[in-house]
Amino acid sequence: MTNKELQLTAANVRKGIVTAVHSAKSGHPGGSLSAADMFTYLYFEEMNIDPKNPKDPNRDRFVLSKGHTAPGLYSTLANRGYFPVEDLTTLRKLGSYLQGHPCMTETPGVDMSTGSLGQGVSTAVGMALAAKLNGDSYRVYTLTGDGEIQEGQIWEAFMFAGAKKIDNLTVIIDNNGLQIDGKIEDVCSPYPIDKKLEAFNFNVICIDGHDFDQIRDAFAKAKECKGQPTAIIMKTTKGKGVSYMENQAGWHGKAPNDEEYEQAIKELDEQIAKIGEA
Amino acid sequence: MADCEVKKIATRESYGNALVELGKKNPNVVVLDADLAGATKTSTFKKEFPDRHIDCGIAEANMTGIAAGLSTCGKIPFVSSFAMFAAGRNFEQVRNSIGYPHLNVKIGATHAGITVGEDGASHQCLEDVALMRTIPGMTVIVPSDDIEAKAAVMAAAETEGPFYMRFGRAAVPVINDRPDYKFEVGKAVVVKDGTDMVIFANGVCVAEALGAAEKLAADGINAAVVNVHTVKPIDKDTILEFAKKTNRVFTVEEHSVIGGLGSAVCDVLSENYPVKVKKIGVYDRFGKSGPAGALMKEFQLDAEGIYNQIKAAL
Numbered sequence: 001m002t003n004k005e006l007q008l009t010a011a012n013v014r015k016g017i018v019t020a021v022h023s024a025k026s027g028h029p030g031g032s033l034s035a036a037d038m039f040t041y042l043y044f045e046e047m048n049i050d051p052k053n054p055k056d057p058n059r060d061r062f063v064l065s066k067g068h069t070a071p072g073l074y075s076t077l078a079n080r081g082y083f084p085v086e087d088l089t090t091l092r093k094l095g096s097y098l099q100g101h102p103c104m105t106e107t108p109g110v111d112m113s114t115g116s117l118g119q120g121v122s123t124a125v126g127m128a129l130a131a132k133l134n135g136d137s138y139r140v141y142t143l144t145g146d147g148e149i150q151e152g153q154i155w156e157a158f159m160f161a162g163a164k165k166i167d168n169l170t171v172i173i174d175n176n177g178l179q180i181d182g183k184i185e186d187v188c189s190p191y192p193i194d195k196k197l198e199a200f201n202f203n204v205i206c207i208d209g210h211d212f213d214q215i216r217d218a219f220a221k222a223k224e225c226k227g228q229p230t231a232i233i234m235k236t237t238k239g240k241g242v243s244y245m246e247n248q249a250g251w252h253g254k255a256p257n258d259e260e261y262e263q264a265i266k267e268l269d270e271q272i273a274k275i276g277e278a
Numbered sequence: 279m280a281d282c283e284v285k286k287i288a289t290r291e292s293y294g295n296a297l298v299e300l301g302k303k304n305p306n307v308v309v310l311d312a313d314l315a316g317a318t319k320t321s322t323f324k325k326e327f328p329d330r331h332i333d334c335g336i337a338e339a340n341m342t343g344i345a346a347g348l349s350t351c352g353k354i355p356f357v358s359s360f361a362m363f364a365a366g367r368n369f370e371q372v373r374n375s376i377g378y379p380h381l382n383v384k385i386g387a388t389h390a391g392i393t394v395g396e397d398g399a400s401h402q403c404l405e406d407v408a409l410m411r412t413i414p415g416m417t418v419i420v421p422s423d424d425i426e427a428k429a430a431v432m433a434a435a436e437t438e439g440p441f442y443m444r445f446g447r448a449a450v451p452v453i454n455d456r457p458d459y460k461f462e463v464g465k466a467v468v469v470k471d472g473t474d475m476v477i478f479a480n481g482v483c484v485a486e487a488l489g490a491a492e493k494l495a496a497d498g499i500n501a502a503v504v505n506v507h508t509v510k511p512i513d514k515d516t517i518l519e520f521a522k523k524t525n526r527v528f529t530v531e532e533h534s535v536i537g538g539l540g541s542a543v544c545d546v547l548s549e550n551y552p553v554k555v556k557k558i559g560v561y562d563r564f565g566k567s568g569p570a571g572a573l574m575k576e577f578q579l580d581a582e583g584i585y586n587q588i589k590a591a592l
Contacts, residue, residue: 063347153337153339
């Protein structure tokens with residue numbers, strides 16, 4: 001995909017996020033929107049996957065360790081063809097296969113049930129380790145929040161992955177700088193994230209998480225790297241794409257009302273039109 | 279059961295030996311440990327299959343997640359640590375990363391209960407069965423001896439879904455070495471038939487309950503002893519059969535009386551055949567340091583202690 005196609009797709013993924021959360025009247029738009037470009041790149045460009053065969057044993061795996069941003073994953077999977085985009089409005093509703101947090105037994109394309117922060121990276125390490133044990137060539141990707149890395153288990157997983165040289169694993173850290181209670185450096189600073197990960201034997205790549213050239217380049221470098229897992233630390237804007245949500249911790253876990261929803265869709269449609277003209 | 283002629287072996291040894299047997303049969307079996315391979319006896323497996331033994335270091339939560347990930351890719355991981363950590367520290371990891379997605383992970387928890395001995399209360403897990411049986415879809419097995427422990431490991435490998443198996447540190451008598459013994463997940467074993475009362479027991483307490491039954495026999499009381507090795511799914515039919523037959527029910531476990539075998543038996547009886555039950559176990563307290571045998575006596579879980587508690591309840 002060209003950058004333009006990726007940008008258009010990401011804007012549609014963002015529309016799906018806002019639509020799903022608005023329909024659910026709850027959920028987590030902020031961190032879903034900050035990672036929307038990354039979700040898009042992973043599922044439309046990077047990963048070896050087939051929406052028609054979501055359980056293919058040779059597929060690449062993705063673990064959404066920051067499971068509360070399920071709307072971002074669901075919207076991406078829907079846009080990629082795993083299930084109808086229309087179903088995004090069933091998010092969090094009784095009887096829906098789109099649970100509040102990712103559930104691998106309910107939703108096609110979800111590789112691991114997550115939601116309790118800090119646990120997803122360990123499971124991704126397990127998947128990558130299985131590939132090593134079996135001599136399989138698939139790769140494993142996992143996305144964590146920058147607040148999430150305050151969880152101790154994350155560092156157990158990082159230590160293991162670095163020590164055991166799990167080089168088919170790429171950890172992506174969504175550094176949007178905000179968590180529920182405010183700025184991550186005010187709540188309990190995880191900085192410097194890059195130096196910590198380097199000390200854990202990671203191949204660390206720092207990028208702008210909204211720049212597809214940088215995202216593309218980072219994954220190319222990750223694939224080349226042998227003997228080390230890769231960490232892509234991506235600087236992002238929480239709530240990216242919806243003006244009033246951008247850089248507002250308050251939009252971590254809140255749904256837009258009808259008026260706010262209309263505005264968000266209007267803004268995203270304008271962005272789509274602009275990308276189209278470019 | 280201080281019978282010197284009876285062969286004794288710790289069920290953690292059985293676990294290690296069974297893993298080796300399993301490793302030979304099934305190349306997908308992998309074993310994870312958290313710096314306790316010597317104690318949990320997974321070192322036996324490591325010696326045979328070094329490439330399939332993953333030492334995660336002292337990081338049990340991560341180990342549990344790794345096992346979950348491995349299982350989604352077709353591996354059959356056996357996760358090993360002390361019960362305190364495997365079930366206690368890791369409760370939420372087991373619940374969310376293994377239980378909720380119903381993954382094929384087998385947890386081999388050793389050093390359960392007071393028979394840990396000298397290490398004392400911090401390492402004597404008396405709550406693990408209670409914790410694990412609340413997780414939907416989790417099978418919980420507390421084997422009574424070497425033969426049963428090995429059978430449980432084999433059955434776990436052959437059955438899809440999460441298993442929690444509870445093993446002990448101390449050597450216990452081999453009581454199931456008889457031709458008619460058959461292990462089946464969820465099927466209690468009638469160790470001794472009886473008409474006056476039934477003692478439901480599991481783990482190390484089966485042998486002790488048998489000893490208590492012998493003493494009761496000397497008093498003219500014919501007690502049945504039923505080994506409920508699978509606490510979940512529990513054998514409702516056998517529990518009801520013996521409750522109805524005897525109308526006097528005792529449970530014995532090396533675990534807190536809150537939430538373990540006794541509670542599971544009461545769950546069945548209160549809804550189907552309300553009858554008075556005396557739960558024998560550890561009464562809402564922590565363990566202590568000391569030799570395993572002395573602790574079993576101190577906590578009145580040896581044959582004599584069980585006998586005394588039953589007599590006092592009559």
